[in-house]
Amino acid sequence: MSLLLAIYAGAFALVSAAIAVTRPNAVHALLYLVVTLLALAVTFFALGAAFAAVLLIMIYAGAIVVLFVFVVMTLPISPESMTRERASLRGAWPVPLLLSVLIIAPFVFGEFGIAANTAAAPVSAQQVGRLLFGPWALAVELASLLLLAGLIGVRHIGRSDRTPRSRP
Amino acid sequence: MTGSDLIAMMILAAGLFAIGLFGVLARRGIMFQLVALEVALSGPALGFVAAGAYHADPQGQGMFILVLTLAAAEVAVGLALFLRIRRIAGSDDSDVISGMKG
Numbered sequence: 001m002s003l004l005l006a007i008y009a010g011a012f013a014l015v016s017a018a019i020a021v022t023r024p025n026a027v028h029a030l031l032y033l034v035v036t037l038l039a040l041a042v043t044f045f046a047l048g049a050a051f052a053a054v055l056l057i058m059i060y061a062g063a064i065v066v067l068f069v070f071v072v073m074t075l076p077i078s079p080e081s082m083t084r085e086r087a088s089l090r091g092a093w094p095v096p097l098l099l100s101v102l103i104i105a106p107f108v109f110g111e112f113g114i115a116a117n118t119a120a121a122p123v124s125a126q127q128v129g130r131l132l133f134g135p136w137a138l139a140v141e142l143a144s145l146l147l148l149a150g151l152i153g154v155r156h157i158g159r160s161d162r163t164p165r166s167r168p
Numbered sequence: 169m170t171g172s173d174l175i176a177m178m179i180l181a182a183g184l185f186a187i188g189l190f191g192v193l194a195r196r197g198i199m200f201q202l203v204a205l206e207v208a209l210s211g212p213a214l215g216f217v218a219a220g221a222y223h224a225d226p227q228g229q230g231m232f233i234l235v236l237t238l239a240a241a242e243v244a245v246g247l248a249l250f251l252r253i254r255r256i257a258g259s260d261d262s263d264v265i266s267g268m269k270g
Contacts (some may be wrong), residue, residue: 003173010180010214017184021191021204029203040184040210047177047221052229054238056213059236063181064206068199071247075199075260088196100186107182128233136230143237150241156247168210 006046013039024085026072030065037061048122177218179196193244198250198262202243 013036020032037060044053133142188208192201213235220228250260259265 014183017187017207049217052232092194096190100190104182104186131226131230157248158234
């Protein structure tokens with residue numbers, strides 16, 4: 001039963017993702033992105049990965065989308081920009097579509113060769129924590145280093161240019 | 169969860185990645201390309217979680233958390249670059265910065 005739900009919600013995420021990347025209006029694209037992420041969270045729940053689903057809602061659909069919304073608030077959404085987006089998308093879609101179909105084709109038509117039939121047990125948050133802070137502690141440290149590098153990079157990129165840039 | 173279920177989830181994950189790739193390639197606005205990049209990153213995340221559920225192994229969700237960290241850092245840097253480019257070039261079209269100088 002739950003696997004049917006997982007496939008249904010995954011197909012829902014696929015459709016709303018296809019809508020999200022083709023909207024000319026940035027706010028509409030963001031709303032469909034949220035729908036995609038929530039449908040993906042339902043898929044994770046159905047797969048027995050409750051911890052990942054909660055993280056997806058909290059961090060992806062919460063923090064990251066709020067970051068997008070803050071930037072969209074500085075964005076002028078005029079009818080001209082929407083017609084420009086629509087026109088540029090109309091001219092540019094065939095080659096990217098071909099490339100995307102080529103990417104997905106091996107997955108659809110290929111032989112996976114999976115014959116084993118194991119029962120999926122839900123993976124608890126405790127097991128994930130044991131993994132992350134045990135054998136994967138180095139990966140967690142690298143992730144924290146990545147976040148620190150991102151923080152410093154954003155601080156450097158986003159600083160205001162009060163001082164004159166041309167120095168001898 | 170049978171092997172065919174895993175194949176279905178992998179096809180869905182590849183489809184999400186392909187849609188994100190299509191968005192990155194076909195759109196010109198940097199904002200829309202970042203949204204498409206988020207969609208593209210969620211595809212591998214679904215693949216990791218599905219494989220973890222198939223093998224009843226926590227490593228799938230562990231990789232998902234690392235992908236989440238990557239996505240958060242990428243979005244922060246990408247949006248800061250977007251604001252910076254808009255301030256300098258006065259446009260949100262990624263074609264105007266196709267040539268670098270300096």
